[in-house]
Amino acid sequence: xxxxxxxxxxEAESLPRLLPKIVEAMxxxxxxxxxVVVDDGSSDETPALLEQFSAQLPxxxxxxxxxxxxxxxxxxxxxxxxxxxxxGDILVRFDCDDTHEPEYxxxxxxxxxxxxxxxxxxxxxxxxxxxxxxxxxxFISYGANLFMRMVFGIDGVRDYSCGFRAYxxxxxxxxxxIFGNHFVQLRGLGFTSTLETIVKLKxxxxxxxxxxxxxxxxxxxxESKMVSSITTLGYLMMALLYHWPFGGWRSQYKGLAETxxxxxxxxxxxxxxxxxxxxxxSRIGF
Numbered sequence: 001x002x003x004x005x006x007x008x009x010x011e012a013e014s015l016p017r018l019l020p021k022i023v024e025a026m027x028x029x030x031x032x033x034x035x036v037v038v039d040d041g042s043s044d045e046t047p048a049l050l051e052q053f054s055a056q057l058p059x060x061x062x063x064x065x066x067x068x069x070x071x072x073x074x075x076x077x078x079x080x081x082x083x084x085x086x087x088g089d090i091l092v093r094f095d096c097d098d099t100h101e102p103e104y105x106x107x108x109x110x111x112x113x114x115x116x117x118x119x120x121x122x123x124x125x126x127x128x129x130x131x132x133x134x135x136x137x138x139f140i141s142y143g144a145n146l147f148m149r150m151v152f153g154i155d156g157v158r159d160y161s162c163g164f165r166a167y168x169x170x171x172x173x174x175x176x177x178i179f180g181n182h183f184v185q186l187r188g189l190g191f192t193s194t195l196e197t198i199v200k201l202k203x204x205x206x207x208x209x210x211x212x213x214x215x216x217x218x219x220x221x222x223e224s225k226m227v228s229s230i231t232t233l234g235y236l237m238m239a240l241l242y243h244w245p246f247g248g249w250r251s252q253y254k255g256l257a258e259t260x261x262x263x264x265x266x267x268x269x270x271x272x273x274x275x276x277x278x279x280x281x282s283r284i285g286f
Contacts, residue, residue, distance in 0.1 A: 002026065002033040002105070003081045003169065005093040007073040012045035013221035014098040015053070023057050025102035029109070034058045037096070038077045041067035060084075071187030074197070078183070082173045089169040098219045100164040107211040108166040117206035118198060119166040122159035125212035132218025140228070144235070151239045152199050156208035163194040164213065171206050174264055178204065178256070180273045185241075192234025199242060203249060205257030205267070252276070 004022060008015070019035070026033045035057060037050055041064045050061045062076055074093070081091055090112060094100035104121055111119040123130045124145065130138065141161065148160035176183050179200055186192045198208070242249045253271060260267030269275065 001085060001089045002029075002031050002109075003085055003089060003091045004033060004035045005074075005077045005081060005091060006035065006037045006096040007040060007070055007077060007093075008037050008042060008046055008050075008096040009040040009067060009073075010042045010044045010046060011096045012042075012049055014096060015046065015049050017219075017221075018096065018098045018102075019053050019057065021102045025105055029106060034060065036060045036062070036077055036081055038062045038064070038073045038080075040064045040069070040073040069188055070191055071184050071189065071193035071196075074193045075184040075187060078172055078197075079176060082169065082176055085169045085173075087170040087173070091167045091169050091172055092165070093167070094164040098221065099216050101213070101216060104164070104211060104213045105166070111209045111211060112166055112168065114209070115207065116156075116209040117168045117171045118201055118208045120157055120159060120198070120208060120210045121162055121164040121213040122157075122210040123162065123213065123215050124158040125210050127212035128159075128214065130215035130217060132216065132220065144232075148195060148235070152195075152202065152242065154198060154202045154208055156210060157198065158210060160195055160198065161191070162215070163191075165198075167201075170264070171201060171204065174260070174268050175200055175204050177268050178253075178271045178273075186234050186238060189234030189237065190228075190231030192231055192238060195235065196238060199238065199249075203253045203256060205260040 022035060037059065039046055039050065039061060047063070050059065053059055054061065062080060064073065077093070078091070085091070090109060092105055092108065100121070108119040108121065122128050133141070145158070145160050149158065152160070183200055184193045184196060186196055245251065256267055256271050259270060
């Protein structure tokens, strides 16, 4: 089963173009699929359109009564699919604004079949590009991704800020068991969750790959929801949390990647929140 996760906020102009493309791509692949849209408090015609499309394709809709931001929207979508799906399923997450073309799902699934846990789409791989992005935004994007590469250094990843990715569902389920509510911890800081997700999966010990793709920003009909200053603050806070020597993410989960690669079950057992609390209490008691 392929689960397609779409975070949505005021996407009434984009959905009628995007959803038929998803149907066409999945029909071509001849795979079972289900679309999960998390409607983050939309105030336009998005809810009505989703109700109409629910009769045309396999569609589940989660609704936030108020706008909560991308972080909470992604978290709720990941948790919903983790509960509904099963090991062996694939979760594909991409933007709802028609800038990510579903045709790339095929190449992403091919990489998953080669044994990778997370497959990223990349504007920066040979054959990748971005259309409709002005020079300033291009410069900022390159600079931000260079910063992320230097700070987090995930093997196999060059494009850290693109949310168009495919995940083995079992690694998402295990990440939620291990990190709990902190799988997406920096929920109120703009688009930070897009980066945090793969940083947490690096800590887990996942194997990453990328496929080139062309970002179609020239097709974007809705307004951008990204507040650059808040997202930048989130990136800086994440760098601090990741490298902080006194209880930062790397020190809290030291040894997790090696353990999880050896045995996923052992990794979950040793590093879930209850087990980590017990080890802390034991150290304090001693």
